[in-house]
Structures are given as structure tokens and as C-alpha cells.
Amino acid sequence: MTSALDESDKEKTRSVSVDLNNDASLLIDIPDALCERDKVKFTVHTKTTLSAFQKPEFSVPRQHEDFIWLHDTLVETEDYAGLIIPPAPPKPDFESPREKMHKLGEGEATMTKEEYNKMKQELEAEYLAVFKKTVQVHEIFLQRLSSHAILSKDRNFQIFLEYDQDLSVRRKNAKEMFGGFFKNMVKTADEVIISGIKEVDDFFEQEKTFLLDYYSKIKDSTAKAEKMTRSHKNVADDYIHISATLNTLSADDSTALKKHLDKLSDLFEKLRKVEGRVASDQELKLTELLRYYMRDIQAAKDLLYRRARALADYEHSNKALDKARLKSKDVPQAEEHQQQCLQKFDKLSESGKRELTSFKGRRVVAFRKNLIEMAELEIKHAKNNVTLLQGCIDLLKSN
Amino acid sequence: MADTARDPPPEQTDFQELEDGEDLFPEPAAAPESGPASLPAEDVSTNSNGPKQDSLFDDDPEDLFAEATEEVSLDSPERDVLLSDGPSPAITPITPPTSVITPRIESLTVPVSLQIEEEEGGDSFDIHIAVSDPEKVGEFSGTFWHLRDKQDSSGTSLSVFKQGEFSVKRRFSDFLGLHSKLASKYLHVGYIVPPAPEKSIVGMTKVKVGKEDQSSNEFVEKRRSALERYLMRTVKHPVLLKDPDVLQFLESSELPRAVSTQALSSAGLLRMVNKAADAVNKMTIKMNESDAWFEEKQQQFENLDIQLRKLHASVESLVCHRKELSVNTALFAKSAAMLGNSEDHTALSRALSQLAEVEEKIDQLHQDQANADFYLFSELLGDYVRLITAVKGVFDHRMKTWQKWQDSQMLLQKKREAEAKLQFTNKPDKLQQAKDEIKELEGKVQQGERDFEQISKTIRKEVSRFEKERVKDFKSVIIKYLESLVQTQQQLIKYWEAFLPEAKAIS
Numbered sequence: 009m010t011s012a013l014d015e016s017d018k019e020k021t022r023s024v025s026v027d028l029n030n031d032a033s034l035l036i037d038i039p040d041a042l043c044e045r046d047k048v049k050f051t052v053h054t055k056t057t058l059s060a061f062q063k064p065e066f067s068v069p070r071q072h073e074d075f076i077w078l079h080d081t082l083v084e085t086e087d088y089a090g091l092i093i094p095p096a097p098p099k100p101d102f103e104s105p106r107e108k109m110h111k112l113g114e115g116e117a118t119m120t121k122e123e124y125n126k127m128k129q130e131l132e133a134e135y136l137a138v139f140k141k142t143v144q145v146h147e148i149f150l151q152r153l154s155s156h157a158i159l160s161k162d163r164n165f166q167i168f169l170e171y172d173q174d175l176s177v178r179r180k181n182a183k184e185m186f187g188g189f190f191k192n193m194v195k196t197a198d199e200v201i202i203s204g205i206k207e208v209d210d211f212f213e214q215e216k217t218f219l220l221d222y223y224s225k226i227k228d229s230t231a232k233a234e235k236m237t238r239s240h241k242n243v244a245d246d247y248i249h250i251s252a253t254l255n256t257l258s259a260d261d262s263t264a265l266k267k268h269l270d271k272l273s274d275l276f277e278k279l280r281k282v283e284g285r286v287a288s289d290q291e292l293k294l295t296e297l298l299r300y301y302m303r304d305i306q307a308a309k310d311l312l313y314r315r316a317r318a319l320a321d322y323e324h325s326n327k328a329l330d331k332a333r334l335k336s337k338d339v340p341q342a343e344e345h346q347q348q349c350l351q352k353f354d355k356l357s358e359s360g361k362r363e364l365t366s367f368k369g370r371r372v373v374a375f376r377k378n379l380i381e382m383a384e385l386e387i388k389h390a391k392n393n394v395t396l397l398q399g400c401i402d403l404l405k406s407n
Numbered sequence: 408m409a410d411t412a413r414d415p416p417p418e419q420t421d422f423q424e425l426e427d428g429e430d431l432f433p434e435p436a437a438a439p440e441s442g443p444a445s446l447p448a449e450d451v452s453t454n455s456n457g458p459k460q461d462s463l464f465d466d467d468p469e470d471l472f473a474e475a476t477e478e479v480s481l482d483s484p485e486r487d488v489l490l491s492d493g494p495s496p497a498i499t500p501i502t503p504p505t506s507v508i509t510p511r512i513e514s515l516t517v518p519v520s521l522q523i524e525e526e527e528g529g530d531s532f533d534i535h536i537a538v539s540d541p542e543k544v545g546e547f548s549g550t551f552w553h554l555r556d557k558q559d560s561s562g563t564s565l566s567v568f569k570q571g572e573f574s575v576k577r578r579f580s581d582f583l584g585l586h587s588k589l590a591s592k593y594l595h596v597g598y599i600v601p602p603a604p605e606k607s608i609v610g611m612t613k614v615k616v617g618k619e620d621q622s623s624n625e626f627v628e629k630r631r632s633a634l635e636r637y638l639m640r641t642v643k644h645p646v647l648l649k650d651p652d653v654l655q656f657l658e659s660s661e662l663p664r665a666v667s668t669q670a671l672s673s674a675g676l677l678r679m680v681n682k683a684a685d686a687v688n689k690m691t692i693k694m695n696e697s698d699a700w701f702e703e704k705q706q707q708f709e710n711l712d713i714q715l716r717k718l719h720a721s722v723e724s725l726v727c728h729r730k731e732l733s734v735n736t737a738l739f740a741k742s743a744a745m746l747g748n749s750e751d752h753t754a755l756s757r758a759l760s761q762l763a764e765v766e767e768k769i770d771q772l773h774q775d776q777a778n779a780d781f782y783l784f785s786e787l788l789g790d791y792v793r794l795i796t797a798v799k800g801v802f803d804h805r806m807k808t809w810q811k812w813q814d815s816q817m818l819l820q821k822k823r824e825a826e827a828k829l830q831f832t833n834k835p836d837k838l839q840q841a842k843d844e845i846k847e848l849e850g851k852v853q854q855g856e857r858d859f860e861q862i863s864k865t866i867r868k869e870v871s872r873f874e875k876e877r878v879k880d881f882k883s884v885i886i887k888y889l890e891s892l893v894q895t896q897q898q899l900i901k902y903w904e905a906f907l908p909e910a911k912a913i914s
Contacts, residue, residue, distance in 0.1 A: 218751050225746040232739040239732035246725040253718040260710050264878045272885060372752050372913060379758060379910040383903045390899040397893045404886055 033057045034154045036169065038147040043139060048072060048100045050146055054169045060161075061170055072099055074168065074175045075146055081164045082153075089314045089352075090359030091159065092367055094152035095303035100142040105134045123252035126277075130248065130284065134241075137288055141296065148300075208319075209357065215364055216312055223305045230298040237295055240287035247280030268404055275400040279393065286389045293382035301371055308367055315356045322349040536642065536657075538635040573658065579606075581662050582634055588652045589641070594797075595804045596858075597865035599873055600647065601640035602793040604633035632782055636790060643876070694806050698863065704870060705802055712795045719788040726780045733773035740766035754913045761909040765902050772898055779891035787884045791877070798873065805862050812855030819848040 033056060040051040053067045079096035082088055112127050119127070150169075153159045168175070207213040251273050258269035325346040332342035586603035593600050607626070642648045642657075656662065696702045740763045747759030826841040 214751075218749075222746075222749045225742070225749045229739065229742040229746045232735065232742045236732065236735040236739045239728060239735045242728040243725065243732060246721060246728055249721040250718065250725065253714055253721055257711070257714045257718065260707070260714065262707070263874050265881055268878075268882055268885065275889075368752065372755050375755055375758070376910060376913040379762065379913070380907065383907045383910055386903045387900055387907070390896045390903070393896040394893055394900070397889050397896065401886055401889045401893070404882060404889075 031155060034160060036147070036150045036154050038143050038150075041139070041143050046102075048139075048142060050143065052150065052169060060166060063170075066170065066172075068169065068172055070168070070175070072097070072146070075149060077175065078164060078168045079149070082159065082162060083310070085162075088159065088162075089318070090311070090356040090363070091156070092304070092307045092311050092363045093159075094149055094156075095300075095307045097142070097145040097149045098303075100138070102135065102138055105131055105138060108134065119249075120252055120256060122255065123249060126248045126252065127245070130245065133284065133288075137291075141292070145296075145300070211361060212312070212315070212357070215308075219305055219309050219312065223302065223309060226298055226302045226305060230295060230302050233290075233295040233298055237287050237291045240283065240290065244280045244283035244287060247276045247283060251276035251280065264407070267407065271400055271403055275396060278396050282389050282392050282396070286386065289382065289385045289389070293378045293385070297374065297378045301374070304367070304371070308364060311360055311363060315353070315360050318349070318353040318356050322346070322353045325349040536635060536638045538631050538638065575658065575660060577656070577662065579630070579634075581656065582637065584662075585641075585652060585656045586637075589647060589650065592650070592652075593647070594800060595808075595862075597801050597805065597862040597869060598644070598646060599794070599797050599801055599869045601637060601644070602797050604630060604637055605793075629786075632786065633790075636786070640790075640794075644872075694809050700867070701802070701805070701863070705799075708795055708798055708802070712792065712799070715788055715792050715795065719785065719792055722780065722785045722788060726777050726785055729773055729777035729780055733770045733777060736766055736770035736773060740764075740770060758909050758913050761906055765906045768902055769899065772895055772902075776891065776895045779888060779895075783884055783888040783891065787880070791880075794873075798870070801866055801869065805859070805866055808855070808859050808862050812852065812859050815848060815851040815855050819845065819852050822848055 035055040037053055038050050039053050042049040042051075048071070050070050050072075051067050052070050053065075054061070055065045057064065076096055079093065082093050108131050112124070112131060116124055153162070153165055159165065207216065254269050254273035254276065258266055258273055261269055325342070325348075329339075329342040329346045332339045583603050583606070586600070589600045607630075641653060647653055743759055743766060744763035747756050747763055750756035750759055822841060822845050826838070826845060829838045829841055
């Protein structure tokens with residue numbers, strides 16, 4: 009299943025992050041994607057004026073794993089310790105529509121042909137929605153990188169965009185070098201450190217408190233929003249069944265009710281399309297927004313962890329220096345080490361402050377945009393519903 | 408019967424014009440007449456605080472599983488019936504009950520005007536019954552429902568009733584008793600008797616025990632609404648309305664206790680056995696249908712039954728999902744509020760709190776809509792599923808009547824053959840006996856044929872009336888339901904339009 013997304017479509021769907029992809033020196037998008045069984049192949053298209061690249065315009069096929077590799081290498085790069093690394097895009101998840109398809113297959117015998125076709129249509133729409141979402145989220149990841157002053161210059165990023173061979177060889181090496189398992193262990197250790205460390209800087213103290221609290225809240229909101237959207241979809245599905253049965257009733261009926269039932273069946277069919285759109289808009293503007301920023305906040309927390317580790321290192325180096333001075337042994341090395349740690353820590357703090365401040369701005373802008381758009385869409389759909397309903401009521405009353 | 412108390416109305420509406428030439432009413436001056444149609448929108452507020460604590464000690468040994476009984480008190484009518492001009496059918500938008508948690512619910516009165524004739528200036532017959540609050544009376548082991556009957560205040564119209572407006576208290580078993588009596592009198596001659604609301608031992612036990620929670624409040628409201636619809640359907644039936652049992656039910660302050668309606672009583676068990684026997688018999692009767700109309704109608708009702716059940720199931724699913732949506736929206740609202748509190752950017756924090764408030768209002772909206780889904784749409788379908796069962800029952804009775812007629816015919820045949828044989832023997836006593844029996848059987852056969860023709864005729868009329876009622880009923884309820892949907896959507900627009908500037912204010 010291929011999906012060619014046109015510009016206007018993408019503009020609408022790309023809402024979680026704003027102000028990306030305006031820099032003409034490096035423009036990235038995913039115009040195309042292919043779904044083969046479980047694997048999604050993205051076509052990454054780059055247009056650039058930078059001399060670092062061999063060609064001004066080119067496209068490469070990439071898999072989800074390639075994106076993860078890129079993300080991980082960036083995270084492991086020492087130089088970027090003071091930056092918020094954009095969160096890795098989540099794995100394409102077709103579980104929900106697949107489950108629905110399964111249920112549909114099981115229930116086929118109990119439905120009329122029309123009903124079955126409508127359910128199938130609904131299912132295909134859902135598949136498409138998941139597909140669009142995953143394309144969007146992969147695209148945004150790349151665009152975050154391209155619009156970042158430092159990260160856009162990363163060598164691995166350039167390889168990712170340009171290298172026209174399969175990246176899987178490189179990926180394997182990376183895995184062996186870094187090992188995902190250790191990364192997780194380190195992370196839990198960081199969480200212990202960050203809670204225990206004595207913060208010297210007010211700004212970071214506030215940020216720490218805020219981010220930790222906000223993360224748990226936004227995680228909860230994301231889950232609840234998802235449940236809410238799911239319920240909306242269930243209501244829309246019920247409308248399909250109701251419409252189909254009303255249709256049959258109308259066909260069988262020989263009284264004056266016949267035309268009423270027919271109109272009603274029609275109405276429910278239209279209503280369910282609107283409900284479906286309400287559900288998917290809510291999902292895109294609200295659930296996806298919350299989900300994205302949940303992951304972004306995790307990335308910000310990671311930055312804090314790295315800084316806390318640097319601080320811990322610095323404090324250790326201080327202690328080591330004092331010890332060395334006491335023993336009068338290896339003092340110059342200890343001094344050098346302490347200096348390095350201090351430098352690293354200061355660099356992290358400086359860049360961290362910048363990053364966190366711009367992050368807040370970004371977040372506020374994105375929330376604003378999405379909340380406005382969601383409210384506007386809700387109003388539009390509700391007005392649409394009123395028109396449909398009122399039209400049907402008038403028809404029924406006039407007969 | 409009731410005719411003695413009635414003055415022939417001055418302006419008689421000729422009902423024959425309406426139907427396809429068939430006389431709906433067996434008696435000539437059957438038209439109850441009234442003035443202009445009344446259009447009351449009675450809001451009898453139900454006190455849903457739930458029944459008071461029941462006395463756990465039952466004096467009545469038989470009454471082991473007594474249903475909650477409803478008491479209807481003789482109140483003086485406090486509210487006047489509103490009159491309107493013109494015989495337009497009274498369709499009042501039903502306000503669905505608000506969240507059942509709050510003590511006072513707006514009741515669902517379903518005023519329906521039985522419009523016999525649709526022309527301008529035609530007579531219409533209005534009776535409005537509101538079933539309200541159940542009440543527990545200490546000495547008795549059960550709750551009593553208040554039943555308020557209203558007709559238009561002119562009073563002369565339905566002289567079959569003693570007064571213009573009055574209230575009585577009735578127990579649930581009284582309703583069942585009424586239905587049982589009507590069924591036994593009218594079903595087997597082809598009248599479609601509306602079925603009574605179903606018993607629910609689980610639901611009732613909860614209420615009796617005094618459990619005051621949402622589910623028992625919902626149960627009470629569900630039952631109240633069902634009883635009201637049941638009564639309205641019963642009195643809309645022109646023949647049933649004149650039945651003395653119905654009149655007694657609506658009017659007298661005291662009713663003899665209907666004992667035989669209890670589920671596990673001996674009478675109840677007997678009924679169950681009879682039902683089973685009937686089912687077996689039905690399977691073995693093969694009727695030679697000479698009338699295509701009946702065959703066609705039976706098939707139609709069979710199909711209707713299947714489809715209505717399916718639709719009912721879908722609507723029940725809708726109710727369930729909408730309730731879920733309401734719950735999930737409420738949860739999200741709380742979560743968004745917490746998120747708003749946690750947010751350190753002031754304007755965004757305010758916007759998130761506003762979002763939380765909007766979602767909370769919306770969750771209430773979904774809850775109300777789910778109630779409308781249920782009380783309007785789902786219950787209508789449920790009622791008609793049960794009604795169709797009654798219709799099918801009536802067709803079955805016709806088959807039984809036919810069978811009876813055939814049986815007596817066959818018996819007559821046999822007796823005649825036996826008599827012929829006896830002619831050749833010399834047994835004058837036996838011959839005379841045979842002749843007597845034959846005479847008796849001939850009478851029976853004739854009666855059987857008459858019965859069969861009568862029931863066929865009645866069923867035709869009944870089905871025609873039923874279909875007309877069905878059309879009206881569906882149409883009016885569907886319109887109300889759609890209007891409830893419109894209301895919900897309009898509220899949504901209001902809420903989101905109020906939120907929009909808040910979102911825009913984020914800087």
C-alpha cells in the first residue's frame with residue numbers, strides 16, 4: 009500500500025511542531041512511503057544548497073530501524089550532551105487496525121454485505137490514518153534535526169540523508185558498539201543521581217522539578233486522551249450498524265415508515281462519517297500532540313540527567329583533587345581532570361539552559377496551534393452535524 | 408358496559424371514513440369526543456432518592472418474592488392541563504433525565520394524544536397518564552407508584568371516566584395483574600394486548616434492600632418510564648380503554664391484591680407450563696391458509712422481529728459506548744486539569760485548565776445523550792420487540808381457533824359415520840344419542856367457524872391499527888431523539904466557541 013501525500017495534506021497533518029523546514033539550505037520531507045507486510049519503507053527526500061552534500065537534490069529509501077540508529081548515535085555523541093536530542097519516532101504500530109480487521113473477519117457472517125463493506129471502509133481509513141501518523145512522526149524527527157544549528161551538521165545525519173546503499177551494515181556495527189541494554193541501565197542510574205544531586209543553579213532546580221512533574225502528568229493525559237478517542241471511534245462504528253439495519257428495515261417496510269427509515273438510515277451513515285472525523289481530528293490534534301511532547305520532555309529530562317552526571321563527575325574530581333593534594337601525589341593530573349570536568353559541566357549547563365528555554369517556547373507555540381485547530385474543527389463538525397440532523401428532522405416532519 | 412354511562416356526543420365523528428372501509432369499533436357510538444387537543448408538558452418531578460427502607464418482615468407468607476409494589480396516592484391535582492388550539496398531535500420534547508446521581512430528576516412524561524381523525528376540526532381523544540415516584544409504604548412490603556391520569560379539563564369528553572383528573576397508587580404487581588386479566592380476555596379473540604414491563608428480580612431486590620446508588624436509581628427510572636408507556640399504549644387501544652378492569656385500575660383507590668402474578672407462585676408456574684405447552688402445539692399445527700393476507704403479514708412480522716432485535720442490540724451497544732465515552736472524557740478532563748496545574752507557562756496553564764472544564768461539561772453532555780439514546784431510541788425498540796411477540800401470539804391464537812374448528816369438524820364427520828353405521832343396527836337409544844351428539848357438534852362446528860371468522864376479522868383490524876400506531880410512534884419518537892442529538896451538538900458548539908478565545912490567548 010503506497011501513500012502519496014500531497015502538500016496540503018501534509019501541512020494539515022504536520023502540527024505537533026512548528027517552524028520546521030523553512031530553512032531553504034536544507035529541506036527534508038517524506039513524500040512517499042510503502043507498507044510491505046510489517047515493514048514500512050520511507051522515501052526520504054532532501055533538497056539542499058549546502059556544499060557538504062554531493063548533490064543538490066536526492067532521495068533514499070529508509071526503514072524505521074535506520075531512524076533509530078541515527079537517534080542512538082546522536083545520543084551517544086559526547087559533544088551533543090548539552091542538547092535536547094529530538095525523540096526517536098515510535099515504531100509503526102498497525103496493531104489496532106489489524107485487531108479490528110480480525111474481528112471484522114470473524115463477524116462477517118452476521119452482517120449484511122453493505123454493512124461489511126462499510127466496516128471495511130472504516131477499517132481502511134483507520135489503516136491509512138495510522139500510516140499517515142507514522143510518516144508524519146518520522147518526518148518531524150528529521151526536520152527537527154535539519155533545523156537545529158548544531159545537529160544538522162552531524163556527519164551521521166548527512167550519511168543518513170545521502171548514503172544510497174543499505175544502512176543496515178552500519179546499523180549492526182553501531183549496535184555492537186553501544187549495546188542498547190547498557191544504555192537502559194545507565195538511564196536508571198541517572199534517575200537515581202538526578203534525584204540525589206544538590207543543585208547549584210536555580211534555573212535547573214526549577215526545570216528539574218517542573219519536568220519531572222510535567223512528564224508524569226502528560227503521560228497520564230496522553231493515555232486518557234487515547235481512551236477517549238477510542239470511545240469516539242466505537243460510537244462511530246455503532247452508527248454503521250444502526251444505519252445498515254435501518255436500511256434493511258426500510259426495504260422490508262410497506263407502511264409510511266418506509267421513507268422515514270430510509271432517510272434515517274442515510275442520516276446515520278452521514279453522521280458516522282462526521283463522528284469518525286471528530287475522533288481522528290481529536291486524535292491528531294490532542295492525543296498525538298500530548299504524545300509527542302511526552303517524548304520530547306523525556307529527551308529534555310535526558311539532558312538534565314547528562315548534566316547531573318557531569319556535575320557528579322565534577323564533584324568526584326574535586327574530591328580526588330583534595331585527596332591528591334593531601335597525599336601530594338599526582339596533583340597536576342588531578343587538577344587537569346578537575347578542570348576538564350568543570351569545563352564539561354559548564355558547557356552542558358550553558359547549552360542546556362539555551363535548549364530548555366527554546367524548548368518551552370516551542371512547546372507553548374505547538375500547544376496553542378493545536379488547541380486552536382482542535383476547537384475550530386470540533387465547531388465545524390458539530391455545525392455539520394446540526395445541519396444534517398435538522399435537515400432530516402425537517403424532512404420527517406414535513407411528511 | 409360503559410355505554411350506559413355515556414351520552415351520545417353531539418358531533419359524532421364518523422370513523423368509517425378513516426379506515427379502509429372497515430369498522431374499527433364494534434359499537435356504533437364509540438367515538439369519545441373532546442374539545443381541542445390538549446398539549447400538556449407535564450413535568451412531574453420524580454423523587455429518585457429511592458425507596459425508603461423496607462420492612463424486612465413479611466406478614467404475607469405467600470409473598471416471598473413480592474415485587475416492589477407501587478402506591479399511587481389520591482392527590483388533588485396541583486397542575487392544570489394546558490390546552491392548545493388545534494388537534495395537532497401532542498409531541499412534547501422529552502427532557503431526558505440528568506445524571507442520575509442528583510436527587511431530583513426531571514421526569515419523562517410521554518404525553519401522547521390519540522388522534523382518531525387527522526382532519527382539521529376533528530375530534531380527538533386525549534388521555535394522559537403520568538407515572539411518577541415510587542414510594543415505600545411502611546406496612547406493606549413494597550413500593551407504590553403514583554399514577555396520575557389527566558384528561559382535558561372539559562370533562563364531558565370521556566364520560567367513561569368519573570372525574571377529569573385524579574391520581575391513584577398502584578403496585579407493580581397491580582400492573583402485571585391488569586395485563587394478565589386483559590390478556591386472558593382479549594388475546595385469544597385477536598386483540599393485540601400491549602405486554603407489561605418485565606420483572607427483574609435482581610433489580611427489584613436491590614431497590615427493596617434500600618441500596619441507593621446509581622444503578623438502582625436508574626432501575627427505578629427505567630421501570631417508571633416503562634410503566635408509563637405500558638399504560639399509555641393500553642389506553643390508546645379503543646377496546647381496552649373501555650374494559651372495566653382498565654377503568655378500575657385507573658380510578659379506584661383500592662385494588663384487590665393481584666396474587667397470581669408473582670413469578671414463583673403456583674399460578675406463575677402454571678403459566679410457564681402453559682406457555683411451554685403452547686409452544687409445542689404451535690409447532691404441530693399446520694394450517695391451510697386460505698387467506699394470503701395472513702401469510703404475508705406473518706412473514707412480514709417475522710422479518711420485522713428479526714430486524715428490530717438487531718437494531719435494538721446495536722442501539723444498546725451505542726448506549727454502552729456513549730456511556731464509556733462520557734466516563735473517559737471525565738477522566739481526561741481531570742488529567743488535563745492536573746496537567747494545567749503542572750504547566751509553568753501561565754497562559755498555557757490557564758488554557759489547559761479551561762480545556763479541562765470544557766471536557767468536563769462535555770462528559771455530562773455525553774451522559775445525557777446516552778440517556779436519550781436509551782430512553783427514547785432503545786426503549787422504543789424494546790417495546791416493539793415485545794409488542795411484535797404479542798402480535799405473533801395473536802396470529803397463533805387464530806391458528807388454534809382454526810384447529811379447534813377443524814377438530815370439531817372432524818369429530819362431527821366421525822360421529823356422522825358412526826351414526827350411519829348405527830342406522831343398520833337395532834339400537835334406538837344409541838341412535839338417538841348419536842343424533843343428539845351430532846346436533847351438538849353441528850352447533851360447535853358453526854360456532855368454530857364463526858369464531859375463526861371473527862378472530863380473522865379482528866386481527867385484520869388490529870394489525871391495521873397497530874401498523875398505524877407503529878408509524879406514528881416511531882416517527883414521533885425518532886423526531887424527539889433527533890432533536891436530542893441536535894441539542895447535544897448545539898451545546899458542543901457553544902462550549903468550543905467559548906474555549907476558542909482562551910486557546911487564542913496563549914502567547
